[in-house]
Amino acid sequence: MSDKENEKFDDELLDTSGVIPNKIPSGVDRRSFLMRSAVVGAAAVMTGQVVSARSRTLKAFAESLPEQNPAPPLSSDLAVVKKGKGPVLTTIDEFYKVGPGPSSSHTIGPMRITYDFYQRATKLPADQLAKATALKVHLFGSLSATGKGHGTERASLAGLVGKEPATVDPLFLDSLRDKPDQTFPVKLGDKTVTVSLKDIIYDATKGDFKHPNTMTAKLMAGDQVLLEQEYYSVGGGFIEWKGYTPPKKNPPKYPFATMKELRAHADSNKISIAKVMLANEMSIAGRTEEEVFAFVDKIINAMVATVKSGLKMPEDDVLPGPIKLHSKAATVYKRAMDDTYQSDRGIGALSAYALAASEENGRGHLVITAPTGGSAGVMPALVFGLIENRKLPLQKVREGMLAAAAIGYLCKHHATLSAAEGGCQAEIGVASSMAAALVATANDAESRVVENAAESALEHHLGMTCDPVAGYVQVPCIERCAFGAVKAWTAYAIASNEIASRHRVDFDATVQALAQTAKEMNSKYKETSEAGLALSVVLC
Numbered sequence: 001m002s003d004k005e006n007e008k009f010d011d012e013l014l015d016t017s018g019v020i021p022n023k024i025p026s027g028v029d030r031r032s033f034l035m036r037s038a039v040v041g042a043a044a045v046m047t048g049q050v051v052s053a054r055s056r057t058l059k060a061f062a063e064s065l066p067e068q069n070p071a072p073p074l075s076s077d078l079a080v081v082k083k084g085k086g087p088v089l090t091t092i093d094e095f096y097k098v099g100p101g102p103s104s105s106h107t108i109g110p111m112r113i114t115y116d117f118y119q120r121a122t123k124l125p126a127d128q129l130a131k132a133t134a135l136k137v138h139l140f141g142s143l144s145a146t147g148k149g150h151g152t153e154r155a156s157l158a159g160l161v162g163k164e165p166a167t168v169d170p171l172f173l174d175s176l177r178d179k180p181d182q183t184f185p186v187k188l189g190d191k192t193v194t195v196s197l198k199d200i201i202y203d204a205t206k207g208d209f210k211h212p213n214t215m216t217a218k219l220m221a222g223d224q225v226l227l228e229q230e231y232y233s234v235g236g237g238f239i240e241w242k243g244y245t246p247p248k249k250n251p252p253k254y255p256f257a258t259m260k261e262l263r264a265h266a267d268s269n270k271i272s273i274a275k276v277m278l279a280n281e282m283s284i285a286g287r288t289e290e291e292v293f294a295f296v297d298k299i300i301n302a303m304v305a306t307v308k309s310g311l312k313m314p315e316d317d318v319l320p321g322p323i324k325l326h327s328k329a330a331t332v333y334k335r336a337m338d339d340t341y342q343s344d345r346g347i348g349a350l351s352a353y354a355l356a357a358s359e360e361n362g363r364g365h366l367v368i369t370a371p372t373g374g375s376a377g378v379m380p381a382l383v384f385g386l387i388e389n390r391k392l393p394l395q396k397v398r399e400g401m402l403a404a405a406a407i408g409y410l411c412k413h414h415a416t417l418s419a420a421e422g423g424c425q426a427e428i429g430v431a432s433s434m435a436a437a438l439v440a441t442a443n444d445a446e447s448r449v450v451e452n453a454a455e456s457a458l459e460h461h462l463g464m465t466c467d468p469v470a471g472y473v474q475v476p477c478i479e480r481c482a483f484g485a486v487k488a489w490t491a492y493a494i495a496s497n498e499i500a501s502r503h504r505v506d507f508d509a510t511v512q513a514l515a516q517t518a519k520e521m522n523s524k525y526k527e528t529s530e531a532g533l534a535l536s537v538v539l540c
């Protein structure tokens with residue numbers, strides 16, 4: 001090579017502007033792109049071959065292409081996708097739901113869906129019902145991929161036979177697991193059809209679905225379809241269907257679509273975030289203060305009950321499913337109580353409370369979506385701790401529940417509560433953020449501290465994937481609830497001890513990051529059990 005050629009060669013390698021474009025190709029992460037470029041350059045030096053900047057760029061791009069598994073886009077006509085426009089109108093009874101575990105989107109949602117279909121079917125004209133021969137439910141997407149581990153088929157059958165999530169006896173669901181061949185009569189007018197688990201069909205896991213949690217329900221007359229409806233379990237036990245329009249609601253007293261607006265109402269009216277939420281609950285749903293708090297009390301009591309029943313389970317109890325996971329809540333609690341150091345006792349007890357409620361979820365017992373079933377150990381742990389350990393007045397915890405709901409509403413409004421859409425950051429991350437707001441509010445923190453605590457807890461869950469082992473909401477979910485609870489307390493501890501105005505990240509920015517991360521997360525990490533721990537953990 002001549003000196004001139006060498007000079008050109010050196011220049012090409014040194015001048016990175018020719019090699020690395022100002023703009024990294026879309027869909028490629030910057031770090032791996034730069035690494036690939038460097039490797040291609042090094043190879044050129046070692047082999048003595050001149051490689052043009054353009055061909056190095058193209059080669060780096062080709063080798064840096066991410067694994068092709070883009071998350072299927074959600075249909076733009078789903079109400080859950082149209083969120084983010086207009087003020088938050090969610091109400092507390094829509095948000096906190098009591099129902100059987102282990103997953104709000106895979107058990108509570110499907111049970112609400114089939115119950116809804118059962119109700120619709122009963123309204124068909126008598127001559128049509130007289131022809132009915134069968135009820136069929138088809139599960140698609142994530143409901144099909146991980147439904148077996150979640151007990152989706154049992155929940156779906158329970159709804160078809162007229163059972164609702166808040167009142168179903170978990171023993172009924174257990175009996176379906178233990179005796180799967182049972183059949184049940186379903187009365188439709190004068191006609192009775194028989195249903196069993198065979199009528200719940202695990203259908204395609206991949207396809208052009210409007211939502212990853214899609215299902216259809218059909219009333220059949222032989223081969224003829226008398227009634228068919230497509231549904232979506234959109235996270236947190238919320239459901240929609242083809243042609244769904246959200247129910248009409250009254251305008252909120254204090255309209256807000258962001259934390260900034262919510263806090264502005266609180267600060268300008270010199271009231272707490274909880275008071276703003278109370279006023280909105282009353283105006284949107286047309287309820288009295290007593291009615292709002294009566295519902296909140298029901299949820300608080302259910303949360304306390306789930307922790308208590310989890311702690312009471314024998315130390316060697318084995319959770320259902322192939323993992324054969326031993327429960328540990330009671331052991332962790334007992335050992336924590338014996339710990340020499342007070343701080344260790346506190347962390348141990350808080351972890352045990354979260355484990356207790358989450359293990360109840362793993363058993364398929366009744367839990368509370370806050371915001372989901374998988375994350376159902378986080379909020380109850382803090383509620384239980386504030387009531388049983390800190391002995392805070394009930395009213396403080398009630399207000400904390402309202403502030404926590406505001407956090408969940410905003411995450412739902414601008415991002416997602418569904419692991420099938422956003423991974424575990426949307427479940428445990430949101431739960432931890434809600435719990436941080438609960439603790440801050442119950443401790444009379446000012447609105448900025450409530451925001452900062454919620455922001456901090458959410459921030460440190462960003463990017464967390466959902467990869468339940470064997471499709472069961474047990475590993476990593478149960479321990480993850482304990483970590484979410486402890487992180488919530490840490491977030492409050494930091495927020496209440498820093499100078500609030502110096503907190504550099506606002507809650508709205510973190511929710512945007514949650515939404516963006518959810519959008520770009522590889523679909524394998526969205527409750528499909530196709531990657532992460534679900535792949536690396538080998539059950540024997």
Ligand code: SF4
Pocket residue numbers: 374375419423424425427428465466467468473474475476477480527
């Ligand atoms: S990993 Fe997280 S999001 Fe996924 S099922 Fe478990 S708790 Fe839910």
